[in-house]
Amino acid sequence: MSTPIRRFPLDQAQPGMVLAADVMSGGNVLLPLGTVLSAAQLAGLAKREVGEIVVLAPVERSAAEIEALRVAQERRVQRLFRRAGSDATMQALLRAVQAYRLEGIE
Amino acid sequence: MSEITLQTVVADLDRLPALSAVVQDLLDYLQQPEVDVGQVAQRIARDPTLAARLLRVANSSFYGLQGQVATIADALVVLGLRSVRTLVTGAAVASHLQSLAVAGYDGRAFWSHSAGTALCARTLARQVGASPENAFTAGLLHDIGRLILAARFPEAYRRVEAHRAQRDCYPLEAEREVLGFDHTQIGAALAARWKFPAEITAAISWHHSPADQPDGSLAELIHVADVMAHALDFPGGEDDLVPQLSSVAWNRLGLGWIEFRRLLGEVDAQRGDADRVLE
Numbered sequence: 001m002s003t004p005i006r007r008f009p010l011d012q013a014q015p016g017m018v019l020a021a022d023v024m025s026g027g028n029v030l031l032p033l034g035t036v037l038s039a040a041q042l043a044g045l046a047k048r049e050v051g052e053i054v055v056l057a058p059v060e061r062s063a064a065e066i067e068a069l070r071v072a073q074e075r076r077v078q079r080l081f082r083r084a085g086s087d088a089t090m091q092a093l094l095r096a097v098q099a100y101r102l103e104g105i106e
Numbered sequence: 107m108s109e110i111t112l113q114t115v116v117a118d119l120d121r122l123p124a125l126s127a128v129v130q131d132l133l134d135y136l137q138q139p140e141v142d143v144g145q146v147a148q149r150i151a152r153d154p155t156l157a158a159r160l161l162r163v164a165n166s167s168f169y170g171l172q173g174q175v176a177t178i179a180d181a182l183v184v185l186g187l188r189s190v191r192t193l194v195t196g197a198a199v200a201s202h203l204q205s206l207a208v209a210g211y212d213g214r215a216f217w218s219h220s221a222g223t224a225l226c227a228r229t230l231a232r233q234v235g236a237s238p239e240n241a242f243t244a245g246l247l248h249d250i251g252r253l254i255l256a257a258r259f260p261e262a263y264r265r266v267e268a269h270r271a272q273r274d275c276y277p278l279e280a281e282r283e284v285l286g287f288d289h290t291q292i293g294a295a296l297a298a299r300w301k302f303p304a305e306i307t308a309a310i311s312w313h314h315s316p317a318d319q320p321d322g323s324l325a326e327l328i329h330v331a332d333v334m335a336h337a338l339d340f341p342g343g344e345d346d347l348v349p350q351l352s353s354v355a356w357n358r359l360g361l362g363w364i365e366f367r368r369l370l371g372e373v374d375a376q377r378g379d380a381d382r383v384l385e
Contacts, residue, residue, distance in 0.1 A: 079344075083275070083347055084348070084350075087353075089356055093351050095363070097370070100370045
């Protein structure tokens, strides 16, 4: 699966976006392709009057992909807790870990 | 097949390479009732590896000052002079024992779990108002007895591991069933011999039986951090198991499950720090 690439005006760019092309200024590479942008780096680019950057577009997952990830996470948690038994504290822990891992998917 | 006893393993600790004179001197100095920041900084600077490690801890995302702590003296201010003794213990012992390469033993998984537990412990400590630095060090060293066993008694360790794999049981159970003792006893003996701070020694000793320690002990925090690290896949792997969470330790810590989920996220966000803890 290829990840789509998008041009972004700098003032709309967000920390955490990944550069899909070097950011250049007068023949110098300011930031290389693949950089995960931090707020400080974005501020630095603004200072150097960079107008727009090329980033990997956020991945939009299909319903089927989300379902597959959900099943994989549930299996992993069940595997890690396979010796947990019926102890109430362990069951509460299992539910908390499960909920945490699933909230990361959607 | 030769049988080993806890006494055999403990007697063998004397044959481990000793901590460097610089580290020993620093730990001795830090035990004095009055310490001078300049003196401490000077002593740390004599061991470049140690100095680099302390700077890395001070610059980790946990303290929110990434890249801004440039000198040992600044690091001492960020970390607090009182916590430096435990941090030095952790950094020195970890780098010292990382050189114990063991054939057929996955040292990477061991240290991944140790670093993960250190991150979890630090995050829990901040939440409940305990010392993050003591918690970090205890987390880093909590399973050190297991590394000693694998490094010094590989044949015995292989038997434990085979038993664990065959029964799919907890590593702690496998140690007790095969050897009649476990890694917490080996770790506690090493901690006593190398004069770790008392709180760290107790946490290593009791992290699998925190209910036997008084309320508010570092052992109960490390117990929960250990569980948390496994739940976050430190180290991961097909055979890994989340240890049995003690309801006594959990209730004493006084966290709610919603809060706990948030803390899982906080540690996840620091994952990058785990690799840097040990590089």
